Amino acid sequence: MINPLDMVFAALADPTRRAILSMLLEDDMAVTDVAEPFEMSLAAISKHLSILSRAGLISQERRGRVKWCKLEPDALRPASVWMQGFGQFEPVNLDAFERFLETELNTPERDSPETGSPDPAG
Amino acid sequence: MINPLDMVFAALADPTRRAILSMLLEDDMAVTDVAEPFEMSLAAISKHLSILSRAGLISQERRGRVKWCKLEPDALRPASVWMQGFGQFEPVNLDAFERFLETELNTPERDSPETGSPDPAG
């Protein structure tokens, strides 16, 4: 899997990984804390995290014995752009416009993380 | 794979399938014609098409012995919306705004399919 678009979409195809990304939307987290809500081994989560990392969707910084995971939303952009190439076929897309305005109007405040977070596990 | 988001992202993770979607952006096509530019068997393409179909990204209508494949861009929307939930972390996203306006201003004409088609094979 050389193609970055391949890796991003493949990373997003797993509900566990999407849930992890949603969790990281709220704050940076240590690997153990990421793993806590899931009913699977820490090693499994570690693998998921390295897949997300190789896709560029998260970065990991080791501080002491703790490895912090940080969301890298910019990595989503090429995929998002690719998908938007198909938007021209949608009727008018007022929804998208509303969403867009909402996002743009909310960002200046920088203080309300509860707006627009995707559901964990999609 | 029950989750529709899983299926859409998994479908998009393969470059052959993304290329097929891009081809269908220009026009509806028969299965054989979809397969023509690829260096793989017709059966392989047939499998790819059924994956795209199960994900809802295309629809297939049999007319005579020919099966026509049609792009269903609306199926991309949930995935697109999910991804846009992460956009709030991007600086301001003027790019997205420009793209959005361009798309909205171009749609009324309905006659210029050369605007904004993603590259085949991404």
Add this chain to the structure above:
DNA sequence: AGCATATTCAACCAAATGGTTGACGATTGC
């Protein structure tokens, strides 16, 4: 030093993926 915590590694496993080939069922045209 010695033990607990945090994370990865290695080996293994079952199931899914992406491809092949050859046979098969429809449909069309001569």
Add this chain to the structure above:
DNA sequence: GCAATCGTCAACCATTTGGTTGAATATGCT
């Protein structure tokens, strides 16, 4: 009727994926 065309099915194969377990490697605490 018969041959060609369109497309799928079935069986097979190699590789990847997503999970497990147990051992190994750092690092931190007392």
